[in-house]
Amino acid sequence: xxxxxxxxxxxxxxxxxxxxxxxxxxxxxxxxxxxxxxxxxxxxxxxxxxxxxxxxxxxxxxxxxxxxxxxxxxxxxxxxxxxxxxxxxxxxxxxxxxxxxxxxxxxxxxxxxxxxxxxxxxxxxxxxxxxxxxxxxxxxxxxxxxxxxxxxxxxxxxxxxxxxxxxxxxxxxxxxxxxxxxxxxxxxxxxxxxxxxxxxxxxxxxxxxxxxxxxxxxxxxxxxxxxxxxxxxxxxxxxxxxxxxxxxxxxxxxxxxxxxxxxxxxxxxxxxxxxxxxxxxxxxxxxxxxxxxxxxxxxxxxxxxxxxxxxxxxxxxxxxxxxxxxxxxxxxxxxxxxxxxxxxxxxxxxxxxxxxxxxxxxxxxxxxxxxxxxxxxxxxxxxxxxxxxxxxxxxxxxxxxxxxxxxxxxxxxxxxxxxxxxxxxxxxxxxxxxxxxxxxxxxxxxxxxxxxxxxxxxxxxxxxxxxxxxxxxxxxxxxxxxxxxxxxxxxxxxxxxxxxx
Amino acid sequence: xxxxxxxxxxxxxxxxxxxxxxxxxxxxxxxxxxxxxxxxxxxxxxxxxxxxxxxxxxxxxxxxxxxxxxxxxxxxxxxxxxxxxxxxxxxxxxxxxxxxxxxxxxxxxxxxxxxxxxxxxxxxxxxxxxxxxxxxxxxxxxxxxxxxxxxxxxxxxxxxxxxxxxxxxxxxxxxxxxxxxxxxxxxxxxxxxxxxxxxxxxxxxxxxxxxxxxxxxxxxxxxxxxxxxxxxxxxxxxxxxxxxxxxxxxxx
Numbered sequence: 001x002x003x004x005x006x007x008x009x010x011x012x013x014x015x016x017x018x019x020x021x022x023x024x025x026x027x028x029x030x031x032x033x034x035x036x037x038x039x040x041x042x043x044x045x046x047x048x049x050x051x052x053x054x055x056x057x058x059x060x061x062x063x064x065x066x067x068x069x070x071x072x073x074x075x076x077x078x079x080x081x082x083x084x085x086x087x088x089x090x091x092x093x094x095x096x097x098x099x100x101x102x103x104x105x106x107x108x109x110x111x112x113x114x115x116x117x118x119x120x121x122x123x124x125x126x127x128x129x130x131x132x133x134x135x136x137x138x139x140x141x142x143x144x145x146x147x148x149x150x151x152x153x154x155x156x157x158x159x160x161x162x163x164x165x166x167x168x169x170x171x172x173x174x175x176x177x178x179x180x181x182x183x184x185x186x187x188x189x190x191x192x193x194x195x196x197x198x199x200x201x202x203x204x205x206x207x208x209x210x211x212x213x214x215x216x217x218x219x220x221x222x223x224x225x226x227x228x229x230x231x232x233x234x235x236x237x238x239x240x241x242x243x244x245x246x247x248x249x250x251x252x253x254x255x256x257x258x259x260x261x262x263x264x265x266x267x268x269x270x271x272x273x274x275x276x277x278x279x280x281x282x283x284x285x286x287x288x289x290x291x292x293x294x295x296x297x298x299x300x301x302x303x304x305x306x307x308x309x310x311x312x313x314x315x316x317x318x319x320x321x322x323x324x325x326x327x328x329x330x331x332x333x334x335x336x337x338x339x340x341x342x343x344x345x346x347x348x349x350x351x352x353x354x355x356x357x358x359x360x361x362x363x364x365x366x367x368x369x370x371x372x373x374x375x376x377x378x379x380x381x382x383x384x385x386x387x388x389x390x391x392x393x394x395x396x397x398x399x400x401x402x403x404x405x406x407x408x409x410x411x412x413x414x415x416x417x418x419x420x421x422x423x424x425x426x427x428x429x430x431x432x433x434x435x436x437x438x439x440x441x442x443x444x445x446x447x448x449x450x451x452x453x454x455x456x457x458x459x460x461x462x463x464x465x466x467x468x469x470x471x472x473x474x475x476x477x478x479x480x481x482x483x484x485x486x487x488x489x490x491x492x493x494x495x496x497x498x499x500x501x
Numbered sequence: 502x503x504x505x506x507x508x509x510x511x512x513x514x515x516x517x518x519x520x521x522x523x524x525x526x527x528x529x530x531x532x533x534x535x536x537x538x539x540x541x542x543x544x545x546x547x548x549x550x551x552x553x554x555x556x557x558x559x560x561x562x563x564x565x566x567x568x569x570x571x572x573x574x575x576x577x578x579x580x581x582x583x584x585x586x587x588x589x590x591x592x593x594x595x596x597x598x599x600x601x602x603x604x605x606x607x608x609x610x611x612x613x614x615x616x617x618x619x620x621x622x623x624x625x626x627x628x629x630x631x632x633x634x635x636x637x638x639x640x641x642x643x644x645x646x647x648x649x650x651x652x653x654x655x656x657x658x659x660x661x662x663x664x665x666x667x668x669x670x671x672x673x674x675x676x677x678x679x680x681x682x683x684x685x686x687x688x689x690x691x692x693x694x695x696x697x698x699x700x701x702x703x704x705x706x707x708x709x710x711x712x713x714x715x716x717x718x719x720x721x722x723x724x725x726x727x728x729x730x731x732x733x734x735x736x737x738x739x740x741x742x743x744x745x746x747x748x749x750x751x752x753x
Binding site: 420421 | 519520523527546547550551553566567570571573585586589590592605608609611624627628630631632635652654655679681682744745746747748749750751752753
């Protein structure tokens, strides 16, 4: 069938600059550039370019420019090009539209409507360059009250297991299979260097990465891939994945093409079969059942590590979160509307779930109202872009955040949303061995650790400006936030006052 | 073997929480005990979950949900009925139930063996997997409820229906829905409306008979019945028609 889809991007090659070196041909995994040996000439074809900019960055003579195709349909706010092209794709395939990365729609980004406070005159700001600033965070259940033995002055209360992180930013769950082993190694090494945690996602943990266990969160999800005793024992935290912001309520299908020999070993399934993660966990149909799996994992790890439960942020997250805490979760993770994915049906990614800012504010408020906020740490994810977002999230009530897309961007990702094709030209979201070599774990770990260092320095600057010297003083302190351009209802849910009030 | 290893440690589970009971089990195993007898078990969950040794636990009473969840090695003998989630995500070992078992028996198991003398509940064998020499086996003497073998990605599930009366059929529907690996052997007849659309039915070949003989032989040994008599009956082999049941679902 002839496709009616117009090219998305146009590649322009500056003939004077191009030296026919074929770097672009070799770098492009979408067959956009080709070399004609007879004419000894490199050219580009329209139609296959996904706008990932791999060729642009690697062209040694800066001969390439990639532009959006200016093709204009008749202007129509309702029938926008994306809408038309989606229909064309489905008319030609009859399938569910698949996409990668997070929701790219214009649903309000509340971080951009929140501003932070600073000290002026009436209280001094602190210079983080000269005074100690504390970003250390302990994740895990905190006791309702603390008892001290008056004679020995030692702690009488038995503490639940805690995990210490030096910066309140962790790497979000991305499974081996969705991303490559080199990406996992980069994340693991950067997390170790920065004193934070990375998350295996649900594809198991490759044997070569067990040595980073003290900085690893292992996931137990509906597919139970690669879950066994050593995997649970290796980790600092075990996370039960109920849902994901990019695809609340549905499972995952890792296509057989991505189940390579190594992925098959780590997931413990035969090579080439689809790795199907069912939509629900079939032993969890209620809060009581969740408690059962939480305690199964506590028993399996002999109560030595915090058990985390991750859900997608949905309409009644606050009530669910309350149930999760009561079910014994030591950490609860909320993944918002803009949470990312290696592959999800587009209609789900773009239409299901609620913004993380609203979910966080309502969950934190609800747990406080019920007097159980101390019983679990709250971690959020889904669209955290910079340290400003992190600071605002902490002020809204989060203990820490996960970053997924931001981490991948540090590794080279340009958010071209082709993760689901398995052809990532940056070698990130693929298991093709020729492509995965493009991530060098030495360089990858360096880039990620650099990002965390930069954000840590900025967070200290933000705290110093507010006149506080510990992240703990900002946590859940919504008086440090003000809203700009928000309705009364939005302000009420966020628990934040209007700027100027 | 030392005397300690030979001795049977008896634990009275009456009034113990699952945490206390498992902590007693851990203590016994770390002392080198190889055989433990649990008396008065009243629904305690997660028995044997993190004992990764070749020990034997004999349970008198009713163990609770998630018996042997994530288990790696032990043999558990249940003198009574097992509840839901028996052998959940089990890696290796053996569970033998002298009675019924509840829902999702063998959920996501990727190794080990489970034998149930009587019936099981819904979604038995769901999402069982296999990898190389790791191949879970589930043998059920009675019948199963709906979604039997759902989402199976590997392993061997055998349903014997020994308690079916003459002319009576298995009643499970949606058998093998979403199945994309492994094999199910069913003794007695099954109608096509009972089967998930991802599975096919085949006659048994020599290799299948070998597999059946081995596992039914073990079943018969545990429950003291005649394997030859069981195997005389006609069996159907249910297999996944595709490794990738949902491969054609998407538009890229």
